[in-house]
Amino acid sequence: MNLSNIFSKRNKVLLRELVVTDFKLRYQNSALGYLWSLLKPLFLFAIMYVVFVHFLRFGDGINHFAPMLLLGLVLWEFFTEATKQGMKSITSKANLMRKINFPKYIVVVSATVSAFINLLLNLVVVFIFMLIDGVDFGWTALLLPVTLIVLYAFTLGLTFLFAAISVKYRDIGYIWDVIIRAMFYGTPILYPLQRVVEFSETAAQVLLLNPVAVIIQHARYQLVGGDDVILPQHLFANPIWIALPYVVIVVVGLLAIWFFRARQGKFAEEA
Amino acid sequence: MTSDEIALSVKNVSKTFKLPHERHSGLKQSLISKLGGKHRKGYEEQHVLKDISFEVKKGEFFGIVGRNGSGKSTLLKLISNIYEPDSGKIKINGSLTPFIELGVGFNPELTGRENVYLNGALMGFSRKEMDAKYDTIVNFAEIEEFMDQKLKNYSSGMQVRLAFSIAIQSHSDILILDEVLAVGDEAFQRKCNDFFDQIKQDETKTIILVTHGMGNVKRYCDRALLLNDGSIDMIAGPDEVADAYSKLNLTSRIKKRVGDKDLSVEKVEGEPWLEAEITSDIVLRPADTLRAEIKYRYPSNAEIIAKAYIDMRGQPIMATNPRVLEMSGMVTSDTNEHIATYELDLDQFNRGDYRLIVHLEDITTNENVATYGIKGELIFKIVNPDIAAGGALKNKAKMELVR
Numbered sequence: 258m259n260l261s262n263i264f265s266k267r268n269k270v271l272l273r274e275l276v277v278t279d280f281k282l283r284y285q286n287s288a289l290g291y292l293w294s295l296l297k298p299l300f301l302f303a304i305m306y307v308v309f310v311h312f313l314r315f316g317d318g319i320n321h322f323a324p325m326l327l328l329g330l331v332l333w334e335f336f337t338e339a340t341k342q343g344m345k346s347i348t349s350k351a352n353l354m355r356k357i358n359f360p361k362y363i364v365v366v367s368a369t370v371s372a373f374i375n376l377l378l379n380l381v382v383v384f385i386f387m388l389i390d391g392v393d394f395g396w397t398a399l400l401l402p403v404t405l406i407v408l409y410a411f412t413l414g415l416t417f418l419f420a421a422i423s424v425k426y427r428d429i430g431y432i433w434d435v436i437i438r439a440m441f442y443g444t445p446i447l448y449p450l451q452r453v454v455e456f457s458e459t460a461a462q463v464l465l466l467n468p469v470a471v472i473i474q475h476a477r478y479q480l481v482g483g484d485d486v487i488l489p490q491h492l493f494a495n496p497i498w499i500a501l502p503y504v505v506i507v508v509v510g511l512l513a514i515w516f517f518r519a520r521q522g523k524f525a526e527e528a
Numbered sequence: 529m530t531s532d533e534i535a536l537s538v539k540n541v542s543k544t545f546k547l548p549h550e551r552h553s554g555l556k557q558s559l560i561s562k563l564g565g566k567h568r569k570g571y572e573e574q575h576v577l578k579d580i581s582f583e584v585k586k587g588e589f590f591g592i593v594g595r596n597g598s599g600k601s602t603l604l605k606l607i608s609n610i611y612e613p614d615s616g617k618i619k620i621n622g623s624l625t626p627f628i629e630l631g632v633g634f635n636p637e638l639t640g641r642e643n644v645y646l647n648g649a650l651m652g653f654s655r656k657e658m659d660a661k662y663d664t665i666v667n668f669a670e671i672e673e674f675m676d677q678k679l680k681n682y683s684s685g686m687q688v689r690l691a692f693s694i695a696i697q698s699h700s701d702i703l704i705l706d707e708v709l710a711v712g713d714e715a716f717q718r719k720c721n722d723f724f725d726q727i728k729q730d731e732t733k734t735i736i737l738v739t740h741g742m743g744n745v746k747r748y749c750d751r752a753l754l755l756n757d758g759s760i761d762m763i764a765g766p767d768e769v770a771d772a773y774s775k776l777n778l779t780s781r782i783k784k785r786v787g788d789k790d791l792s793v794e795k796v797e798g799e800p801w802l803e804a805e806i807t808s809d810i811v812l813r814p815a816d817t818l819r820a821e822i823k824y825r826y827p828s829n830a831e832i833i834a835k836a837y838i839d840m841r842g843q844p845i846m847a848t849n850p851r852v853l854e855m856s857g858m859v860t861s862d863t864n865e866h867i868a869t870y871e872l873d874l875d876q877f878n879r880g881d882y883r884l885i886v887h888l889e890d891i892t893t894n895e896n897v898a899t900y901g902i903k904g905e906l907i908f909k910i911v912n913p914d915i916a917a918g919g920a921l922k923n924k925a926k927m928e929l930v931r
Contacts, residue, residue: 266654267652270649270652270653271650278646282635353632353633356627357633357650358610359626526545
């Protein structure tokens with residue numbers, strides 16, 4: 258991962274080709290093809306909506322909770338897809354790596370880029386849904402790309418780390434499966450953070466130390482805005498706690514780069 | 529750019545693999561082997577390459593030969609920077625093809641066209657660059673009408689043709705080719721040969737060819753390296769290396785047939801004993817002489833004599849019976865150990881694999897009392913690069929059209 262090489266011609270070409278191939282292959286032999294990647298989160302949303310909003314009434318008293326639920330799901334779906342696909346990217350390309358020398362990080366990046374393109378397309382659906390629901394976009398919506406970049410950076414960092422670990426220890430895949438399931442319920446996606454605050458403010462604070470939760474809340478705030486979204490600065494007085502999730506993102510990123518670089522020379526023989 | 533410049537230099541390169549006793553990709557195994565301490569080490573070390581050093585000059589056609597498992601592929605992977613050496617240095621002067629196999633990254637679910645671009649991207653070519661090469665590739669592979677079909681519907685020959693056609697478009701200074709010559713039908717083979725002939729002329733291109741085919745080594749290579757069990761046996765001209773490789777193969781064939789045990793026969797009291805050994809080289813040319821030593825002992829004072837046969841594929845083609853041929857002084861009648869020598873000028877033989885078989889005959893009963901070489905202990909090979917005639921013996925016949 259020589260920084261000057263990351264965007265060299267050869268690597269850009271390869272990245273592009275791998276992403277395109279991935280898209281071509283993913284929906285081959287399916288009648289609806291690419292539509293599935295839009296339909297999947299919508300169906301998931303429909304189920305969640307019926308259970309948590311319609312029956313359990315989690316969103317009561319909060320404006321536009323339905324589109325916020327969809328937004329949260331779509332962002333979360335990216336996070337899980339990218340980490341799960343990305344961590345397998347090195348091991349699943351073992352055969353290729355034993356026969357040709359190419360920069361290893363490209364397969365990891367390509368897996369996450371595929372998921373990210375998916376996310377962007379899903380966000381189009383979210384926008385449409387928000388317009389239908391009568392969301393009034395403010396200038397904060399322009400900040401959404403920044404939030405998405407932060408989400409991508411965190412996801413990429415974790416994926417690099419997991420991909421390198423899984424070369425020797427496939428266990429990380431199973432462990433991550435469990436963690437990510439627990440995290441799903443520990444992230445304010447299905448329920449608004451307001452419900453948690455009513456129950457215990459400390460619990461809400463703990464939930465907002467999770468980088469993904471912070472990112473989702475920011476995205477919701479930027480798109481829906483207003484008083485309906487609780488941000489870290491609403492709960493924490495001490496800026497250290499507000500900064501902590503970002504510190505986690507940076508530390509994970511640096512750790513991932515260091516670890517991946519140290520291990521990548523052995524991927525071809527060990528994967 | 530002089531032709532003396534070094535294209536590739538390999539210095540004191542060693543490589544060891546840790547082979548796990550069981551697949552070692554779990555936390556559990558790792559914990560067990562760590563907790564288990566020394567006597568439960570989870571892997572075995574295999575020294576695949578031991579202190580390899582050689583240089584390849586620019587413009588050279590360099591062959592790497594060796595038996596399966598000798599470390600050829602590992603050496604190639606080290607050269608192409610797929611593996612990292614444990615110690616030593618590999619220096620490459622110029623651009624190098626990064627792949628060691630044809631059709632790397634081919635995906636059966638993609639069409640031929642898509643695979644061309646994907647394979648090109650792996651070699652570092654953009655879509656635009658591949659556009660420019662596309663027609664050349666398809667024409668060389670001769671599969672125009674199949675390019676929009678999925679690769680999984682291709683015959684294996686078509687796949688290899690496509691892969692080879694892409695590979696030769698890589699235009700690197702140093703081209704690494706692993707066992708690529710035995711592909712395709714005769715017409716395609718000819719095309720490949722033309723390509724190799726042409727590239728052999730090109731002083732700027734360096735080729736490293738890994739092959740089992742000694743014909744290819746002799747035909748193309750300027751020099752070749754013989755790997756044996758992770759070490760360099762020799763680096764020499766193609767003929768010398770081809771002979772040494774044949775010998776290596778022959779020796780291992782003998783070992784395989786007879787078993788790893790010693791070729792000598794145990795002397796048992798009161799039993800006849802016979803063994804023999806080829807004292808000359810076992811890979812020979814028609815100008816050479818085959819030499820062997822026959823050792824024997826007989827438990828009684830009966831008159832005995834040693835005989836020898838040359839045999840090709842189970843058919844005796846030459847018998848040497850000293851009694852019938854009235855070679856004097858060959859009969860013995862004591863219980864001492866004797867040594868008889870055997871010499872055969874090979875000028876009447878064609879190339880092929882032969883075996884020598886020796887017998888011990890009791891003259892009074894006309895019976896063979898001992899035999900050696902029947903399992904192939906005394907195999908030898910005659911190589912003759914000039915003549916491709918069939919049959920064991922050189923042609924002595926004349927033919928004439930009389931009507």
